[in-house]
Amino acid sequence: MDRLRIIGGRRLEGSVRIAGAKNAALPVLAACLLSPEPVTLTNIPRVSDVETMLGVLRTYGVRIERPRPDMLVINAADLAALDTPWDVVRKMRATVLVLGPLLARFGKARVSLPGGCAIGARPVDLHLKALSALGASIRVEGGTIIADAPEGLRGGRIVFGSPSVGATETALMAATLAHGETEIINPAREPEIIDLVECLQAMGADIEGAGTHRLVVRGPTRFRAASHEVLPDRIEAGTYAIAAAITGGFLELTGARLEHIASVAEALERAGARVWPGDRGLIVQGDGRAKAVDITTEPYPGFPTDLQAQFMALMAVADGASVLRETVFENRFMHVPELVRLGADVRLQGTTAFVRGVPALKGAQVMATDLRASVSLVLAGLVAEGETIVNRVYHLDRGYEEIDVKLRRCGADIERIAG
Ligand code: EPZ
Secondary structure, eight states, X not given: OOEEEEEOXXXXXXXXXXXXXXXXXXXXXXXXXXXXXXXXXXXXXXXHHHHHHHHHHHHXXXXXXXXXXXXXXXXXXXXXXXXXXXXXXXXXXXXXXXXXHHHHHHSEEEEEOOOOBTTBOOOOHHHHHHHHHTTOEEEEETTEEEEEOTTOOBOOEEEOSSOOHHHHXXXXXXXXXXXXXXXEESOOOOHHHHHHHHHHHHTTOEEEOTTSSEEEEEEOOOOOOEEXXXXXXXXXXXXXXXXXXXXXXXXXXETOOGGGGHHHHHHHHHTTOEEEEOSSEEEEEOOSSOBOOXXXXXXXXXXXXXXXXXXXXXXXXXXXXXXXXXXXXXOOOTHHHHHHHTTOEEEEETTEEEEEOOSOOBOOEEEOOSHHHHHHHHHHHHHSBSEEEEEOTHHHHTTOSSHHHHHHHTTOEEEEEOO
């Protein structure tokens, strides 16, 4: 398993191209299962989660062309198998996103239940509730979701008690082929949801209300051939913004959009960094040692849970004490023991972390556990004294395109050790 070797102490300076959003590419790829017409996707990130989803699509017989590394032509005209075996789903929870499209198009679907993962139980009850509201009969047997709608889905009213990104995506995709009008109340409003809506609209779907608290979908859709460019990855952008802040550096994040990470920019400004829109994206200027800042993660447009671990690395070396509250997942502090090994002073109480900034971290061997925890260790390694080795880098490769290359280009002393 590859490792990253980092020698801390370098100030980052330069330009980073922000890739397409992993969390937009995955639902958009699942949406291609709805249509017999080809869909051309651009700005696709080269990350392993995308490869995993392409592998899932191939098990159904989907034809995939890749004219360029960041461009895909997906053709789901003739599908063969319809089952999604457990050994495919266990690799990536987002595989559950194929359930809605397969059920909506073929009237039945068999998808293994995704297990929990490092950041929590992550049930799929809200996905199943949404499909039931559209007339599907759903049962779970032997770890497999068995969904049937022999007469097809019909429009209905789906009300989410609390917003769920994935369940909103399932509801949206299934509703495009339901007969009649579907209302989705309290949907997630992440930019990736809006991107999925735009892709479905390009494919011919009739959807209103993207970004609001009420979506209306009128089906069934007559799909047409379409093209869609995936939006830039706001979590990758936020990660590099924090990298600039933690090293007191200066980075241009080309392709990044300030409105997608406004809450993160606001927290970084409170910590003493400066963030402003540039000609080609975002500019982030660190300014010496960060000030301690409290944050609470929330659904969009609040501070994203996917940047909590990275922000904690910044607070670990900030001047003062900060409180980080995680409200989206019940166990998203797997990075804490590893940051403590680097010398961070973090105390956990339930879903709240109390961080006391230290003048310096010291390099050590650390273990990655999930995608965002891993990258927080890389950020800490950039400023820790001496050598930090981050093990199990495959977690990073799930969601970050060539992170070692991008960081090295900006002056970091970082190398990948194959092993
Ligand atoms: C998406 O996961 C993202 N993944 C996650 O990013 C992100 O952290 C999360 O949204 C929140 O923004 C993708 O888009 C592929 P949720 P998702 O449904 O859809 C609970 C990363 O690092 N819940 O909004 O799974 C759930 O347990 C990943 O890129 C239910 O209870 O998130 C969680 O506590 C990590 N029942 C909360 O809702 C359900 O049926 C929010 O989950 C579904 C979710």
